[in-house]
Amino acid sequence: MNFFNNHKKLFGTAALFFIGLTVMVAILPAINNQQHNAPLPGASPLSTDARKGKAIFVANGCVACHTQQVRNVDMDKVWGSRPSLAADYAAIHRTDFWRNTATLMGTERTGPDLTDVGNRQPGKDWNLVHLYNPRAVVKESVMPAYTWLFTVKKEPAKNDVVVNVPAGFMKGADGKIVATKEALYLIAYLQSLKQTPLPDGSSAPAFLYKSGKKTVPGNPDAVPELDGKALFAANCQACHQENGEGLPGAFPPLKGSPVVLGDDLEKYVDIIMNGYDARPEYGAMPSVGTNMSFTENEVAAIINHERTSWGNNGKKVTPDEIKKIIELVKSKAQK
Structure with a gap:
């Protein structure tokens, strides 16, 4: 008792x-x-601008609505090419001595997962318009507009990054919308979020609960036609609406x-795979097809959807002819 x-x-x-x-x-x-x-191997550390952007991401509460973890369930395949691994977070360290806000895996998806957003949506122009007013590019978005990360100038300086905001979303601004350094830091962080490919020979964990594979009636070995509308919605609709x-x-x-209705398929496929810079009239398009590793079947499905929608009446294409053009485009890009 003592x-x-x-x-x-005691x-x-x-x-x-x-x-102990x-x-x-x-x-x-x-x-x-x-x-x-x-x-x-091959994982890239955050750049100085991306580290500053991460701090802005945290300060503005973005982690409350966006996760950075691809779960191993089939429904998460839209967020990344594979489920997330412990190695994806191994290089993330404390913010500083006092703060451990490092791994921003999140707990809620009010907005989409951002694990691989640097590949899904790498375009700086789209990201800046979306940051200024999300409803300009996604009508149903509930994300707040981060207008305080931009300024208005009647005569932008030579090095200013001017944002091509549609007139209906300018909110009476008299001049050009210019991105501040904070906005550019935040975009640099978002563009850095990319899944690192696994080393050659390593097999990625399988997504669970896969839906049954669709087959062509009477020919189970044939590849069924892909849903071009769904592919367009997932990869193109955010910009082209x-x-x-x-x-x-x-x-x-x-x-x-x-371009969509023309006969120059090589140019059409090249734009999908490698992007296109139409400045100053429009923002630059990133290399969506290459970033998302589109196959000839996916490119053909998107082209056929675009050529037969919104009153367009273009000629449909086949995966075989698109495959030849993709190989040609790749060979030219390597020269």
Whole structure:
């Protein structure tokens, strides 16, 4: 009983017990993880601008609505090419000595997952318009407009980044919308979010609960025609819009487009795979097809959807002819 009546022995023992448990339960496992988990080969550290952008991402509460974790369920395939691994987060360190806001995996998806957004939506022009007013590019968006990250100038300087905001979303601004350094830092962070490919020979974890594979009636070995509308919605609609009319001053229309309806398939496929810079009339289009590793079947499905929608009446294409053009475009790009 003397032990329980002696506060020095009692609290000293409790402190030692607590410290011992902390070492065994928290510190030693953390050291073990650091020794056995390493970033994937080819993983790129954040640039100085991206690190500043990460701090802005945290300060503005973006982590409350966006996750950065691709779960191993089939429904998450739209967010990345594979489920997330421990190695994806191994190079992330404390923000500083006092703060451990490092791994922004998040817990809620009010907005889309951002694990691979640097590949899904790499275009700076789209990201800046979206940041200034999300409803300019996604009508149903509930994301707030971050207009305080921009300024208005009647005569932008030579090095200013002017944002092509559609007239209906200018909010009475008298002049040009110019991105501040903070906006550019935030975009640099978003563009850095890319899944690192696994080393050659490594197999990615399988997505669970896969839906049954569709087959062609009477020919189970044939590849079924892909849903061009769904592919367009996932990869193209954010800029060119559901109605195919684009956004005046920002992104070109596909409705009645001479590229979409023309006979120059090589140019058409090259734009899908490698992007196109139509400045100053429109923002630059990123290399969507290459970033998303489109196959000839996916490119053909998108082209056929664009050529037969919104009143367009273009000639349909086949995956075989698109495959030849993709190979030609790749060979020219390598020269």
